[in-house]
Amino acid sequence: MNDTNITSPENFRMLCDLRAELEIFAVRQICKKNDRAWVEAQFTPILKRLLKATKEHDSAAFTKEDQVLHKTIIELANLPVLKSIWETVWETLARFHRESFSKYWPDLRILMREHEYLINTICSCDLSAAEDGVRNHLQAIWFRIAQKEDETQLQTSPLSRAVSYISFNLQHPLILNQIAGEIAFTSAGHLSKLFKDRYGKSFQSYVQEMRLDKAATLLQQTDLPISTIAHRVGYQDISRFGQHFKRRFEKTPNQWRQHTREKTG
Structure with missing residues (x-):
């Protein structure tokens, strides 16, 4: 599977929804540990690097840390099959990941707010909040990308x-x-x-x-x-x-x- 398979906003949305469900499943496994100190130790360094990239207006560094963040969510679930499926979806959306930061968020502060909220909800170990955090995060990103990719089809x-x-x-x-x-x-x-x-x-x-x-x-x-x-x-x-x-x-x-x-x- 590769990014040429994305032929319409509908297909792109389906892949975004699938990615959200995979990450929500992973977050459930993380929250089950109910160990806030351990979870914070995994995500706080990533948050600091994202903040640094934002302050320096470094889209390339932000893009790299974004992938690290989402990959960490999946890896902490410790389920090889889940990781394999997620990696396939991520690679399929790779073109959009590469373009999205500079094209759709010229001001990284807007995107940083989304990432900070996501990390904070996961670190809370509140399952409902963490699930909402993942879903809202990816829905917001889908909306921002999709409405710019094809405004005519989406009738925005x-x-x-x-x-x-x-x-x-x-x-x-x-x-x-x-x-x-x-x-x-x-x-x-x-x-x-x-x-x-x-x-x-x-x-x-x-x-x-x-x-x-x-x-x-x-x-x-x-x-x-x-x-x-x-x-x-x-x-x-x-x-x-x-x-x-x-x-x-x-x-x-x-x-x-x-x-x-x-x-x-």
Whole structure:
């Protein structure tokens, strides 16, 4: 298998999804060890080298460490068959890996944020957080590459690019000017108008509702602590999260969790 087999965005997406599932499986094995000190020892040196490459604007060094990071995730699972399949998928996507950093992320700080979040979730040894970290990381990268590879086939627009990016990155700060310039490729004023015209609300209101809707889903479907869920959707202030959640759903997070489970139970 080689990169000439990728003939459409759909095939590329399938390979990205397969790679995500392989790395999620590996992360499960890592989290089962439940040894944060050991996991941090494996990934902290990689994180430091990625940060160094970012500060020096060294795309080649960043590309190299990106491969080291993902290869380490697979190798720590200690499953030869998993590693063999992953290496085949990685090589198939090799052209995109080589091009992506300079072509799609001229400012490595955006990509560094994705990698730092991924490493932090794995080092937490929180299985749910780590799985989300891997999935969100690769979905965000797929979206960024695919929408630039073939904008016509994907029928993207500044608004759809922004909305997709937001949905994959709720755990990060989401700033209108940054998303407009680096993701939607338009002005902040124009993007703000697009949100108002399409959704009848401001960019900030849209982001807040997306965060709260994802939190509501996590409250219903998981047993994660409320503080963890708040952080997962981008709230650092738990009290503020509770206030916003009650305003939107007319229930506290605890009340919502109990109410939705009673309905489905």
